[in-house]
Amino acid sequence: MLRVLAEGGTASDLEHVFPQLKVRGLGQIINGLPSIAPLGHVYLAAKDGVRAATTVRVLDVDKKTRTARVEVAAWRADEPVTVLMHQITTDSGLDVDSLPGRWLTADANCDVPDADRLVLTAFRTAPLPAGWDEDGGEAS
Template sequence: MDETFGPEYVRPQQSDCSRCGCCTAALCEKGRNSLLRCQGHVDDGHRETVYGCPCSAETTKHTASWRMAQVRVTRTARELPLVAEAEALLRALAAGGTAEDPEGAFPQLKLRGLGQIVHGLPAITPLGHTYLAAKEDVRAATAVRVVDVDRKARTVRVEVAAWRPDEPVTVLMDQITTDSGLDVDSLPGRWLTVDANCHAPDADRLVLTGFRASAPLPAGWMGVDGGEAQ
């Protein structure tokens, strides 16, 4: 009898991620560059398995969710800060030692990712330190130039004029397009204005918020011909 069906297709086996043990390498690469994280790129049957994967978590530096968390917490600190009791508790936790919580403010810190329980005791998280830094840092408008766009990773490298203009920093592509309303195709080489903590000691502490189209730049300024910023 002649075979009426073609050869059976078998999907190639994907290699496991060497960092987490819960995902494939391909899934973690996608999750690392996505605000949906790994759990947002699997079906319902696998969501619980990959939930909380460290490769895409907001607690892991340089993931998309980490970058967005820095922006979110910085904006919260400046625009919608904690109530006084919760902020006082956060500062006490940052100082170390035992922190009293007579007002029961810790659940608010935990809900916002600023506090956690460590060995049965309240403690501050890295995002909690980001919040306090945002409250204390001087933030001001500065010019930035888009160096290039990585569409696959959905990131953009920019040079920050008032920080270290020769050291590009990475930001989320979607953050820039959402803030500014600009099309991604128009970004390479373009000058923008952004709010930044330009005294940050390194790129991981530098947080850029409020991307917007730049006002016209003076002729000759850092190689600009003058007129409208491009």
């Protein structure tokens, strides 16, 4: 239904499917008609986008908001991105206290123009390149 709405089509099964899209922020009512919300377009682009493995570094975690800031090497290494802390720990099996400063690998759609469209999935531990330390520099 989301794809139909994105293409300007008429949605069917409005009683069952559309309410779920609306609750998740993917659909909205405009002028009394069901339509795709901006987040719905982001969702479709992320779902359809090509993802590739890239190195990410966890800068810090915020236990209160349950988020982590990461740098994505293949996207913009100098622009931190916020992700759900639970996603990293669940995917990688790592303890939250071991995340700050940690280098990981994740799949990302690095061809996007901004952080709001960047989607990171499948966080996993990755061996550091020879001669590197956990702080991101060359070992002495």
